[in-house]
Amino acid sequence: MKRWVMAVIVVAGLAVAIVPGGSRTAEAKAADAAAMYVEETVVGTAEAKAAEAAVMYLEEMVVGTVLASQKMYTEEEVVWYRVELRVDRTAAEDSTLEAGQVLNVRYHVAEALQAGLMPRVGREVSVTLRRPAEAGGDEWTTEAMAIVGRGEMVNPGEGAVVDLGSPEAKVLVKMFAPLRPACHQKTVELLNDLAAREPERVRVQLFDMARGPRARREMRREGVNCATVLVNNRMKFTLEGEEGARKVVLSHMPNEERSTYNSEDVIAVVEQEISRLYPEGEEGAEEESAP
Secondary structure (H helix, E strand, O other): OHHHHHHHHHHHHHHHHOOHHHOOOHHHHHHHHHHHHHHHHHHHHHHHHHHHHHHOOOEEEEEEEEEEEEEEEEEOOEEEEEEEEEEEEEOOOOOOOOOOOEEEEEEEEEHHHHHHHOOOOOEEEEEEEEOOOOOOOOEEEEOOEEEEEEOOOOOOOOOOOEEEOOOOOOEEEEEEEOOOOHHHHHHHHHHHHHHHHOOOOEEEEEEEOOOOHHHHHHHHHHOOOOOEEEEOOEOEEEEEEOOEEEEEEOEOOOOOOOOOOOHHHHHHHHHHHHHHHOOOOOOOHHHHHOO
């Protein structure tokens, strides 16, 4: 292309040079027009490539946790929500987003499907986000949220029959179960002991499924329908031990042959989370270790 542009320029120069008095011929004018067209085409192509490159950064794929969700309005059988989404991890190494960043996201779902697809608080979702349309804007948009599990968060509930420990604790245990049966009573006793040992770093809330609607209401809010122990909103963990890693699911009845956990596993999970969230040297860890 560069050779062709040079040729056009040379022809244009010769056309002007051979005309007496420097007057411009029709051929010279045509050559100038051709040169201008080539220049505009080259510039336009560069701009198009820059625009294509920019489009690559208009979308970000992330996994994040829904911290808050609010229904906005319904438009043409589509329900729009405003969601606060905390970024947990990004798909691209060169992402402009960082783990821990909280984004305002607009999300829509067909009205006929909203009951099963509404973005529930505490869910960890995989999502493709589109950047704010306006420069300096803070509202991202997405058309789909795929639930991948429960995200980490401290989300105290209402209606607990027992509520022990500091509201400022970084570790929150919420137990939903009929509390009198022996299998669950063992977990209750261990959690009571733990709350007494760790009153500043652990908060324990017990919800009795057998005592009225308040526990059921909190279970609906959490999206659980059977006996469950949540540690910072999660029920699935990997425990490290002398025999290697072991996965536990803190749901249904414990302490049976086919159970996915036992009562001691709950305490092991909490202690593991304490070690992670209160590293040695942080305030709280120092207070406990002081004589």
